[in-house]
Amino acid sequence: MNMKKDQSKTPLFDAVTNFVSKNPTPFFIPAHKMGRGIDPRWLDFAGENIFKMDLSEVNGLDDLHEARGAISEAQDLAADAFGADHSYFLINGTSCGIVAAICTVASEGQKIIVPRNAHKSVVFGLITSGAIPVYISAEIHREKGLLGGVSKDKLDALYAENKDAKGVFAVSPSYHGVCCDMQGLIDVTHERGGIFIADEAHGNHVYFNEKLSRGALALGADCACQSIHKMSGSLTQSSLLHVKGGRMNLGRLKSNLQMTQSTSPSYILQVSLDLARSRMATQGRDILERLIIMSNAARKELSALPGIEVLGDDLIGEAEIAGYDPVRLVISARKLGIDGYTLYRILRDRYNIESEFGDYFYTVCVMGVGSEQEDVDRLIFAIKDISAGYKGQCKPLSWDEALPPTPPMIITPRAAHFSERTFVHRNEAKGRVSAQMIVPYPPGIPVLCPGELITEEICDFLDGFIRSGRHFHGSESENQDSIAVVSERK
């Protein structure tokens, strides 16, 4: 956290509020004209100032796509706060940054190493660029039914087989808070001459408190894509993309960002990035200190309850897990026979607690700059009540399923995406090429990606999976029994 600039500055917020205070006659887009055309019910509820800030590239407000003024200054402050060389505001979420970054690193026919369980924006990046994915799987923590980290030795071995790969994409921390050995992965990538892109959608707060795992940029990543809205307090959809070192082609990145982002970027979102960066840079350490104390105390109290597990530091050292993000409470009641989806629903319906999501084992409760002790107290109360109510009544859930071998890729994700497709029953899918992903939970690794051959082992696995009453993610039809496949040429 060696910041050199005055991080209390908020140049874009200042420029926008200054513009609004001049009360100009608005003949610019958007049509609501600084709030006057907004539905009165919404104005009553939200207040007028937020709408006055919904502006376009008017005098003094710079232009995201050719930043030279207030936006450029705000982006430079972000670069300083995160230790990057260049930072770019993203108004279409980290998703658009990931697509732009992948397209910058690998073009049609070039290889890039990506995690098999990557976010769907990675798949869209592959579709857009035409790059060939070389998939690497995270290790599986079988006992916990959880995806662990990616092994640096596995990455090195994979790179040795794919020496022409242009780079590596990796996620840390995961949605469940699991951190990889990012230093090891970055070093392997650079030794092999590749470019390293870090997906820090869930890990941008880590830059502001030394008790948290180190951010990828500090470890030498060439590019980091971060959902500031998820973890550092900006508005939904606002993210940052950072670049460090000389490996990324900046001209190409800029042109890709222009194409993946709206030509009418929201100033409300951009201002929220300016303010969230300033807040985290100046107060983040204390804010995070409070969150860490609060969540660690809750983790301890909840873990002591009958039938309740909460993920934490004890995972470190297993399944290539190098760290754990404490600023989330990932709770399992599987020993009480309650799966994560059900726990999610119980918390919502009986206790009015909205968690982030539930999967087979876990319910993920994410904390953030706005979390309060009383929120955590309510969660503790609810989980205590659930634990007491269900004790000893149900059969614990377990998972020890073998996954089918990764099938061969017949065509690229891009070719699969743009080909004619048809739906076939899973019993008739053997030998066809998948046009979709199929992701079973646990552990959240796709058994099938677009362009891959549907093997007998995959059909058998899906049969057992669906018969057990579970649902996989990624389905393109309402019916879990049918799979989108590439149409056969007549």
Ligand SMILES: Cc1ncc(COP(=O)(O)O)c(C=O)c1O
């Ligand atoms: C690991 C990961 N990467 C990227 C994204 C995309 O982020 P955003 O929602 O900011 O577009 C997500 C969103 O959930 C994610 O979980």
